[in-house]
Amino acid sequence: MKQVLNIFAKDARRFWSEIVVVLTLVASSVSIYSYLLAIVPQIRYGNLDAGGKLGGLLLLLVLLIPIGWWLLISRAIHEERLVGDTQFWITRPYEWKKLLAAKLLFLVIFVYLPVLAAYCILRAENGFAPNSDITSIHGLLERLLFMTGIVLPLVAIATVTSNFARMTVALLGSIPCMILAAVLPVALRPGSVSGPFSNKICFALTLLVCSAVIVIQYARRKTRLSVLLLIAIPVLICVIGLITPERFQMNRTDPPLATASKPT
């Protein structure tokens, strides 16, 4: 635990300016949202246009938060980068599990916790006490899962790149790949059924592969294998899109006429 805290404290000291930027973005978003809620209640339903210029600013801030995470994740992961063989830490008594734990702690404290705090404040502003009912917990979990869908791929890409510039190129390169993976099945099989079930599988698969990449990189630093796994994500999404699991589900719940029992 001492090593985890030592690495965490070092990162927190080194990246205080980036941390301040991210915290400011989250705090500003919460303040503006709270203020707008008081004067324009419609924004509660996601209608930010009703908030005028402040609504626009809020939208901008909300979009900037993931970019702040991107920067923060890059700084934290690349501080002890996993690509290459000249890093100072690989011949020091670092234990990979503790290094990974320190980086996860950093993410929890400076990425998840501010959002969690913001969520609690907003729920309180809306008139619900945090964790007071199942809706609140469910909503919170949904948001955390959504956040993880952004954070985990960012961390995975950071582990296979050596700096922010390379991470940015990899990230920008992955976006068209993911779009292509989503569009290709529709283009190849017009009329194919795709829906929430496929999306959930793709989402779970992405998180699973990203988690595997992070562990492989910290435990073994096998960058080639990790890059191949990351490249496999859009391919698998494309395959799932072509298979369309919804079809099987529909066949089970509503069998086709040929196999359905004939009316007597």
Add this chain to the structure above:
Amino acid sequence: MTQPTIHTEGLSKRFGRTVALNGVDLAVPQGAIYALVGANGAGKTTLIKLLMKILRPSAGRAQVLGIDVHRLAGQAFQRIGYVSENQELPEGMTVGGMLDYFRAFYPTWDRTLEQQLVRQFDLPLQRKLKHLSRGMRMKAAFASSLAYRPPLIVLDEPFTGLDPLVRDELIEGLIERAPETTIFLSSHDLAEIETFSSHVGYLEQGRLLFSEEMTVLAGRFREVTVTLAAPAPLPASLPPIWLQPQTADCVVRFVHSGYNEQSSPREVAERFPSARDICFDPISLRAIFLAIAKAKRASMNQQIPAQEKEA
């Protein structure tokens, strides 16, 4: 007999078709200052990276401090100090910050020694590592790798590109640690190595040509000067251990790589019956390696036309 601090058996490393290291058998005894020398691309850095588990071997095995390098991780590095010319440092940290940070990783970290090293190397504690000169960065790396009194210090080309003053300071710092540790270093700087190494190994194109004690090596090599009564051509076939034979007028010179106090004078006298005088002079490490490297190159040059003729 004590276990060697570093031990390798048939250690090999390939990068695609390129053989960087070819079946290296090495034993570095405890307490030695072992200098690994060789030309650029000989495989020195590859060998060190394999020993530090930075690279994985293609074949063979290696042990460091009795630990198989496959298992070298985490706490094992509390007993190894590694400094390389290519090694990165936490650039954004100050020298003092880096020492504070590393201190927590080593239970044997000696604050008094740390302060002594800071004074000895004249390190600016408040300055960021990225703002330091190459020499200063090297000194900071040394201080951070010596302060926990590791039983093994591994140095990859630590003196390359440093001015003589910094080299002297680093060597001084190393020699002070020598009684309590084993030092394994690679270097081009033969003159410097000669002054403090106890053992030497020579790598040539991934092969370890020899590995022995410095005193044995120095005793084995002699520059032989034969003064003849009259000018004469070189005898047709000289022993292969007589390297780089040259003749000018009445003088024949070569490097004897297997000198023996008893037998060598007689052997030389038999080959040159008209010799008026035969001198055997000790030579520097630099001269030894130049003789070996040139002899190797000459033999390769002879092989190539022979192969072309065969083809």
